[in-house]
Amino acid sequence: PRTEPETVFQYVDITSVSNQRKCITEARTVLGIDAPSRARQVIRANDIIVATTRPNLNAVAQVPSELDNQICSTGFCVLRTGVGILPDYIFAFVRYESFIEALTDLVKGALYPAVTDGQVKAQQIPLPPLSEQRRIAGLLREQMTAVEKARAAAEAELNTITALPAALLLRAFAGEL
Template sequence: MSFKGWESVVLSEVIVFSNGKKRPSLPGKIPVYGGNGILDYTDRSNTQGESIIIGRVGAYCGNVYFEDQPCWVSDNAIAAKAIKDNSNKFLFYKLNSLNLHNFRVGSSQPLLTQTILKDIVIQLPPRTEQELIANILSKLDEKIELNNAINKNLEDMAQALFKRWFIDYEFPNENGEPYKSSGGEFEESELGLIPKGWKVGSIGEVSDVNLESYSGKEKWNYINYLDTGNITRNRISNIQPLDYKLDKIPSRAKRKVNPNDIVISTVRPNQHHYGMIREPLENMLVSTGFAVITSNRNFPSDLLYLWLTQEDITQKLQSIAEGSTTTYPSIKPADIQTLKIPIPHNQILKELSSVIEAMHKKMWEIQKQNRVLTEIRDTLLPKLMSGEIRVPIDEHEPTSINE
């Protein structure tokens, strides 16, 4: 299918490609890109200005990234730049729409070469239309990135406040002063010195693990399924809606999720596949690769989540996983249940939880908004790139997504 003003070209006519090089050893502030995005930071660049980066080899072969600042493209990737007055940003989205993973060769070590890329045929609109299309998609991506930055700030604030109260014991005393710095009393415990009046319990005492399982006997028409690869540091990238009659339900879809449940990957727990599900979708299940932790009423879920994601706790779980005899480093529910946790009096729990809960609710709302924005972008992308949806080229800037 072709449209007025659009032309059929091979990528070599509109893009110049070059293989990346081995990353420099010296650290710096310039991002180093590989097939999985930013790998590291160094002191030098091998491409400047607007650049498209394409994963060249391995599991991330065919991934596409965009960078508008100097960067270093590693030997696991290919650098690409628009030529002949074409738009780099439009071609970035165009390459994304092509599913370049499907062009790779090799099975044990997938590979995407310049030769393969250069011969791909695309339909290309005029420069003005390229810019309008790229602008629409960019506004969506910019809003998603802004939301991610807001969530990162909220996450950092929640972690900092939790650490000050729960780890450093600087919660306000009866006079509103920091407890530890103001000479608060401490006593010995299994976890070392803790404030007087606090006690030490186990995760198993303040929560249940894998409380509800899905047997398959429930007469559900569909499920909403979350696997371990789709959640990282409380950011959910994909929930798979599966029609029970039409789709094959994964055998791993066994754990039921209820509001405010915490899910933590039991396989390779150091890879940060964890999160708190504030508002689960109806009939939501997660993989058996997760432990689902349901806090009891005596200990707020928001605080339990922050405790479980403290670095020393995740390191302890990883140490247990590495000592396991399973095929992959993994932990058992009992390993989580036996973890020790300091338990303050109810007033401290109530005061801290009210603040943290508000932050987490805001983060969850932003996550939901980002999933909607991502769905809109992913729906528009192939339609705009194929010309199925046309943009009016006689008007000015399209309405901002941010408004």
């Protein structure tokens, strides 16, 4: 980005990734000249980004197509799959408890707990045939869709509950109760 000071790009940093929803929630639009020093990694659609800081929080995401050829922070390890490996399968695996625990066990530093890209890439990932990768990734996608629907419904209920006291007070003072 700094080599192209007039270029506008989308920048993904750690705050852009929801560790609960496992997605990029908001990329910032940045002008090359204003790019943070950590804005140095090109990301491609379907890359998997794994935050190397506080790996126990599991801030991971799969890069959506609209962020293809954009930039992310060096605070992520970027995983790009090759032939015979489905990005959806790798994305499923990096959310798996054993992967998170393995990285957490490698953390160095109490004030800035982090792992290196090399440590992330050194993790052993079982690699079944493509058909099994598809099956596993598909199951997880279905389950995550159901979780997202449940989360949205719960959020709507919470909004309704939060608004209820004010509505009751309004009705009470209007003499409707």
